Amino acid sequence: MAGRRLALLMIAAFALLVVLALLAVGGYIAEARRHVGADYTAMTTDVVRAQEDAVRLRLTLDSLRASPDPLHAEQLERQLWVIELRIRGITRLLQRSQLPRDEYRPLVEELARLESRLPALRRAMAAFVTGRDPRRLVEVGGELEEGLAWAYSELNERLLEAAAGQRRMMERLTLAVIALAGVAVLMIGGLMLALWRIYQQREALIQQSRTDPLTGLDNRRHLYEVAAQEFARYRRDAGPLSLVLIDLDHFKRINDAYGHPTGDAVLVALARTLLGEVREADRVARLGGEEFAVLLPDSDPAGAARLAERIRARIACLELPERAAGERLTASLGVATATPQMAGLEALYAVADRRLYRAKAEGRDRVVAGVEGDVLGPSPASPQAERVRPSP
Numbered sequence: 001m002a003g004r005r006l007a008l009l010m011i012a013a014f015a016l017l018v019v020l021a022l023l024a025v026g027g028y029i030a031e032a033r034r035h036v037g038a039d040y041t042a043m044t045t046d047v048v049r050a051q052e053d054a055v056r057l058r059l060t061l062d063s064l065r066a067s068p069d070p071l072h073a074e075q076l077e078r079q080l081w082v083i084e085l086r087i088r089g090i091t092r093l094l095q096r097s098q099l100p101r102d103e104y105r106p107l108v109e110e111l112a113r114l115e116s117r118l119p120a121l122r123r124a125m126a127a128f129v130t131g132r133d134p135r136r137l138v139e140v141g142g143e144l145e146e147g148l149a150w151a152y153s154e155l156n157e158r159l160l161e162a163a164a165g166q167r168r169m170m171e172r173l174t175l176a177v178i179a180l181a182g183v184a185v186l187m188i189g190g191l192m193l194a195l196w197r198i199y200q201q202r203e204a205l206i207q208q209s210r211t212d213p214l215t216g217l218d219n220r221r222h223l224y225e226v227a228a229q230e231f232a233r234y235r236r237d238a239g240p241l242s243l244v245l246i247d248l249d250h251f252k253r254i255n256d257a258y259g260h261p262t263g264d265a266v267l268v269a270l271a272r273t274l275l276g277e278v279r280e281a282d283r284v285a286r287l288g289g290e291e292f293a294v295l296l297p298d299s300d301p302a303g304a305a306r307l308a309e310r311i312r313a314r315i316a317c318l319e320l321p322e323r324a325a326g327e328r329l330t331a332s333l334g335v336a337t338a339t340p341q342m343a344g345l346e347a348l349y350a351v352a353d354r355r356l357y358r359a360k361a362e363g364r365d366r367v368v369a370g371v372e373g374d375v376l377g378p379s380p381a382s383p384q385a386e387r388v389r390p391s392p
Contacts, residue, residue: 013192018185043093044163047156050086054148057083061141068129076125080118083148087111090155099162107155114147214264215271218285223293226283227345230297234338241297241338242304243345245352246274246311248290249330249364258323265321266329273318277311293349301337305369308333312367332359335369 060079064072091111094104121144124136210222218226234241248270255263267290274284274292283295294311296304315331334356338348355368362368 051152087115110151212286223285240300242299243352244294244308245334245356246292251290262322308367330365333367
């Protein structure tokens, strides 16, 4: 059960890692595109708005030349104030951007030069309004308009190129992140597969250490482990616990007459028979050679004796495989039930073993069980022992 939980936990952890990797890649792609768009879209938007300043400046200058009144002069003053703020704002954006400085330095210098010409345009506007020098307004205003149009047009083109280059770079980085995530998933998957194989090998070794290799039943070691747990439960809950020992009669004769492969086939057939007779909670073990045991939790003496007799009868009519098909197989069985005085399986086994040998001594092919008082250690010949005779 613990091994199964570990396997499920490993599978769940691997699935979680895959999901997290996919979420990380998806989030990176979304955020990368968002940041690329945010940086250059904001700058391009400001530049496009700044390009409109040159157009508005020309329109305002035309209006002022056509009608040199204070209202148009005030409009031009507001326009020059907007141009000044826009130049400073775009200059700060360029300085904080990731654009190569050599690319935008000439543009910044040009914008700084144009900003320095704004006072001259204000003076030319004042002279024009007062009628002193109308040509100066046209000269300085045209210079400023052309300079702004060129600077912002160049800047817009370079921002578009930079945005396209960064987008290509981000696409390459995205592919790299996807590839790295794939490699990480493969590595994690390989690690999980290795851990799974180690777990399977460990489980196989544990199973081999607990299982009889011929019959697939529990071996003696595992029976003792299970019995320790059952005795603990017996002492806690006071539920009955019984043991049936089974020893085949004259089994050596089958090995000698038909060979060990045939004898092994008989033992395998017997193991299947035992498993077919017991409950799911019972434990069937091969103790060695032709000796078997059945541990019966929650089974009182009468119930254990009935099961033993049923097993004896099934063995007596068992069809033997291969060349031993004409032989008749019998078994002697000893039955014992735990009492509070017993410390563990060794004491219970000793009582059942004594009764098994009594069955052998009294003619084999029979079950010997006893009353609970008999487990304290009377001699095998004690009249307290009760025999359960085989069915006719």
